[in-house]
Amino acid sequence: MQxxxxxxxxxxxxxxxxxxxxxxVKIIRFFNLTQTDExxxxxxxxxxxxxxxxxxxxxxxxxxxxEQANQLALFAPRATINQIKNFKVVHKFQVQLPDSFIGxxxxxxxxxxxxxxxxxxxxxxxxxxxxxxxxxxxxKTFDHSFFRELD
Amino acid sequence: MNNPxxxxxxxxxxDLSREELELILTTAxxxxxxxxxxxxxxxxxxxxxxxxxxxxxxxxxxxxxxLGGTVIGFDNAGNTSLAQKGETLADSVKIxxxxxxxxxxxxxxxxxxxxxxEFTNIPVINGGDGSNQHPTQTLLDLFTxxxxxxxxxxxxxxxxxxxxxxxxxxxxxxxxxxxxxxFYFISPEALAMPDYILEELNEKGINYSVHASIEEVVDSLDxxxxxxxxxxxxxxxxxxxxxxxxxxxxxxxxxxxxxxKVLHPLPRVDEININVDSTPYAYYFQQxxxxxxxxxxxxxxxxxxxxxxxx
Numbered sequence: 291m292q293x294x295x296x297x298x299x300x301x302x303x304x305x306x307x308x309x310x311x312x313x314x315v316k317i318i319r320f321f322n323l324t325q326t327d328e329x330x331x332x333x334x335x336x337x338x339x340x341x342x343x344x345x346x347x348x349x350x351x352x353x354x355x356x357e358q359a360n361q362l363a364l365f366a367p368r369a370t371i372n373q374i375k376n377f378k379v380v381h382k383f384q385v386q387l388p389d390s391f392i393g394x395x396x397x398x399x400x401x402x403x404x405x406x407x408x409x410x411x412x413x414x415x416x417x418x419x420x421x422x423x424x425x426x427x428x429x430k431t432f433d434h435s436f437f438r439e440l441d
Numbered sequence: 442m443n444n445p446x447x448x449x450x451x452x453x454x455x456d457l458s459r460e461e462l463e464l465i466l467t468t469a470x471x472x473x474x475x476x477x478x479x480x481x482x483x484x485x486x487x488x489x490x491x492x493x494x495x496x497x498x499x500x501x502x503x504x505x506x507x508l509g510g511t512v513i514g515f516d517n518a519g520n521t522s523l524a525q526k527g528e529t530l531a532d533s534v535k536i537x538x539x540x541x542x543x544x545x546x547x548x549x550x551x552x553x554x555x556x557x558x559e560f561t562n563i564p565v566i567n568g569g570d571g572s573n574q575h576p577t578q579t580l581l582d583l584f585t586x587x588x589x590x591x592x593x594x595x596x597x598x599x600x601x602x603x604x605x606x607x608x609x610x611x612x613x614x615x616x617x618x619x620x621x622x623x624f625y626f627i628s629p630e631a632l633a634m635p636d637y638i639l640e641e642l643n644e645k646g647i648n649y650s651v652h653a654s655i656e657e658v659v660d661s662l663d664x665x666x667x668x669x670x671x672x673x674x675x676x677x678x679x680x681x682x683x684x685x686x687x688x689x690x691x692x693x694x695x696x697x698x699x700x701x702k703v704l705h706p707l708p709r710v711d712e713i714n715i716n717v718d719s720t721p722y723a724y725y726f727q728q729x730x731x732x733x734x735x736x737x738x739x740x741x742x743x744x745x746x747x748x749x750x751x752x
Contacts, residue, residue, distance in 0.1 A: 403551065
């Protein structure tokens with residue numbers, strides 16, 4: 291049986307796999323991946339071995355840092371990252387939700403002091419399963435759907 | 442003996458452990474019975490109210506002066522550089538804190554006290570930040586319960602009124618959850634205790650139940666904590682219909698426990714009939730006075746490392 295790649299292989303760079311559908315484009319936007327000159331391949335609604343669907347992103351000549359990988363978990367808590375060199379996977383790991391996010395998200399509470407002062411926002415992960423985040427300053431806890439950046 | 446609160450910030454009640462809360466309450470009791478008029482005689486305390494307040498501000502200033510300290514500050518941010526010249530809160534705090542030994546503040550935005558504490562090395566005490574926290578109110582509530590019941594463990598405590606928007610009841614329930622109390626929540630459905638508080642109580646295994654009227658539970662209570670149901674949250678017909686379930690009058694107290702105390706953060710409107718004032722159960726005015734001792738206790742512990750040894 292002849293196998294056919296759904297998305298073209300890359301020589302050097304990163305492959306972000308197992309992204310839930312609908313999240314691939316949000317990740318591109320959140321990480322400003324449209325601002326780079328490197329070649330980017332996006333696969334949306336691809337079939338998985340289990341018959342479900344996923345999104346996938348390949349970025350040439352770019353290696354995703356641990357910090358970026360953690361931020362990816364906001365969108366795709368079970369994503370895996372493959373680092374490719376000379377068409378071979380040299381490192382593969384699953385993203386991990388960190389204990390906190392610093393300077394990444396704006397507080398959904400418009401009356402939170404973080405909107406008006408020279409500080410980085412900080413959110414603590416309260417519940418990993420459904421992704422609830424608590425603001426360090428106003429102490430309010432928000433479901434991920436409240437964050438504009440994740441919408 | 443070193444005290445664990447020396448030079449600490451008091452921002453949120455949930456930052457304090459059970460042991461730290463107990464230390465504050467026993468210190469408040471000690472100061473109530475043994476005044477220390479010279480304890481802070483060389484100390485200057487900044488009292489900065491970026492939002493108006495009457496009782497908290499006067500109670501705090503009284504606490505400082507009863508300990509021999511001096512208060513500087515303002516009671517209205519309108520005349521400050523912050524409002525007039527657009528200075529950031531972070532800069533204001535840095536400057537004011539360089540003049541003082543402790544910084545007490547109220548601010549209309551949530552998180553302001555936490556932020557202030559990051560820009561100074563002196564202890565910051567949160568006197569209320571928007572709808573978030575008001576830990577000195579919670580400490581005076583806890584002190585009043587401790588004073589009247591001789592314990593905080595295993596009490597039956599009802600919270601009545603606006604449980605959705607009232608930061609006082611949220612913080613008090615969070616603090617008392619360290620002491621294994623039974624909670625009874627009595628409010629209009631639209632003003633029920635928020636889910637995040639109930640989730641916290643569930644995680645800690647605290648018993649609580651929800652009731653439609655005070656009379657359902659009043660006879661088994663040790664503490665009845667009343668708050669105001671704000672008329673403006675309902676239309677007039679709906680308000681007239683629901684309000685009677687959340688009003689307290691002396692007739693309802695005929696068969697209650699002898700040790701019951703009725704508390705209220707004040708100001709009250711009509712949720713506690715004045716005929717309750719003369720019953721042995723009314724304790725809300727003493728509760729307000731206890732704010733002075735709770736705030737004195739905080740100042741004593743934050744600013745003197747060996748206060749317990751001197752007391």
